[in-house]
Structure formats: C-alpha cells, structure tokens
Amino acid sequence: MPDWKKLIAGKIAIAKKGNIKSKATSNERIPAGQTQVTNFPVLDLGVKPDVSTDDWQLRIFGLVEKELTLDWTAFQALNHVTDVSDFHCVTRWSQLDMDWQGVSVQDILALAAPLETAKFVTMHGYDGYTTNLPLEALLDDDVLIAHSVLGKPLSKEHGGPVRMVVPRRYAWKGAKWLKAIELHRYDRRGFWEVRGYHNDAFPFEEQRFSEDDDI
Numbered sequence: 097m098p099d100w101k102k103l104i105a106g107k108i109a110i111a112k113k114g115n116i117k118s119k120a121t122s123n124e125r126i127p128a129g130q131t132q133v134t135n136f137p138v139l140d141l142g143v144k145p146d147v148s149t150d151d152w153q154l155r156i157f158g159l160v161e162k163e164l165t166l167d168w169t170a171f172q173a174l175n176h177v178t179d180v181s182d183f184h185c186v187t188r189w190s191q192l193d194m195d196w197q198g199v200s201v202q203d204i205l206a207l208a209a210p211l212e213t214a215k216f217v218t219m220h221g222y223d224g225y226t227t228n229l230p231l232e233a234l235l236d237d238d239v240l241i242a243h244s245v246l247g248k249p250l251s252k253e254h255g256g257p258v259r260m261v262v263p264r265r266y267a268w269k270g271a272k273w274l275k276a277i278e279l280h281r282y283d284r285r286g287f288w289e290v291r292g293y294h295n296d297a298f299p300f301e302e303q304r305f306s307e308d309d310d311i
C-alpha cells in the first residue's frame with residue numbers, strides 16, 4: 097500500500113509550488129501557473145489496478161430510471177467519437193492536443209435515463225478513487241469515456257482500459273480505470289476534494305484548492 101499521508105502531502109506541496117522543470121509558457125491555451133509538457137506524465141494514488149477488457153464493467157447507478165451495467169462488447173457497440181482537447185493537471189503541467197477517443201458520456205447517461213432529482217455525480221475508479229462533479233458538467237460534448245489517446249489504446253498507467261476525460265476541469269476530475277458513475281441529489285466530495293482540492297477545478301480560474309472555493 098502507498099504511504100497515503102506522504103503521497104497526499106507531496107501532491108499538495110507540488111500543486112502549491114510547482115516542480116516542473118520544462119520552460120514556463122503562457123498563452124491563451126495554457127492557464128496561469130501551468131507549464132506545457134509533451135511527455136504525458138502519470139499521476140495516481142500509487143495503485144494501478146489490472147483491469148482487462150474481459151473483466152471491465154461500467155455501472156451507472158443511483159438516481160436513474162434504469163441502472164445500467166455495460167461490458168466491453170456493449171461499450172464497443174456504442175457510437176465512438178474523437179475529441180481533441182487540452183489536459184491540465186493541478187500539479188502544474190498541461191499537455192495540448194490530446195485526441196481522446198471514446199463514447200460521449202451524454203450517450204451513456206441517456207441509456208440510464210437520469211431522474212429529475214439527479215444533480216451531482218461521483219465517478220468511481222477500480223483503484224477506489226472517486227471524484228465529483230455536477231451532472232450538467234458531464235453533458236458537454238467533449239466529456240468522454242475514453243479508451244484511446246495519441247493514436248493508441250490507453251495504457252494501464254493512464255487508466256486503461258477506460259477512463260473519463262473532462263477537458264474543461266483540472267485532470268483529477270477524470271477518473272482513470274473507470275468503474276462506475278453514481279448520480280445523487282446532493283454533492284459528495286471525492287478523494288481529492290475532501291483533502292483540500294477545489295470542488296469546481298476550473299484551470300483558467302486557477303481553482304486548485306478549496307480555500308479558493310466560493311462557498
């Protein structure tokens with residue numbers, strides 16, 4: 097097991113100061129405090145679950161009319177799209193032009209038919225990670241349940257076989273090794289959100305920590 101206390105303290109310190117050695121850039125694509133990288137770093141809790149496509153299932157549950165469990169075959173049969181977006185990690189690196197391929201979250205949620213009372217979601221990873229967003233943040237066209245990026249199937253370290261991508265928020269809002277999406281009436285903070293990360297996480301507003309929350 098990872099040393100959680102150390103890992104969490106380390107990640108918060110990095111996000112506060114930055115430790116990226118590449119040249120700092122700043123333009124309309126790169127939010128304040130971020131540096132462009134091209135090496136697609138790996139960030140997680142130190143646990144990389146082994147999930148084969150045979151074992152992988154995605155469950156949509158909570159406030160929905162029809163709880164849904166998709167296996168790999170059912171997922172492959174859905175409409176697949178490519179969306180190119182920029183990836184901003186709170187630990188201060190940004191990688192541009194990521195050509196994510198996968199299924200629009202909108203399409204999968206529509207199959208489950210969210211109830212009127214569903215306002216917030218928790219995304220669950222196979223490593224036990226969680227992150228939260230308002231349901232409406234998942235309805236943007238660029239929010240994908242992705243299986244490929246940069247022309248290749250997602251590697252295990254980047255969340256393969258399937259991860260979420262929410263390009264308009266910092267990258268921690270996209271769960272790797274996606275296992276379930278749970279819909280609720282009220283907001284429930286996820287793994288980093290209960291440990292001081294910002295609830296909304298808009299990179300262009302530099303919403304890194306909850307001390308900057310509006311509430």
Ligand SMILES: Nc1nc2c(c(=O)[nH]1)N[C@H]1C(S)=C(S)[C@@H](COP(=O)(O)O)O[C@H]1N2
Nearest residue numbers: 137138139140141221225254268270271272
């Ligand atoms: N399941 C899971 N998803 C996760 C994480 C995690 O630890 N577990 N880390 C998040 C964080 S903090 C970031 S920055 C991105 C990193 O994605 P990458 O490793 O592909 O760069 O994944 C996010 N999704």
Ligand SMILES: [Mo]
Nearest residue numbers: 139185186268
């Ligand atoms: Mo992160």
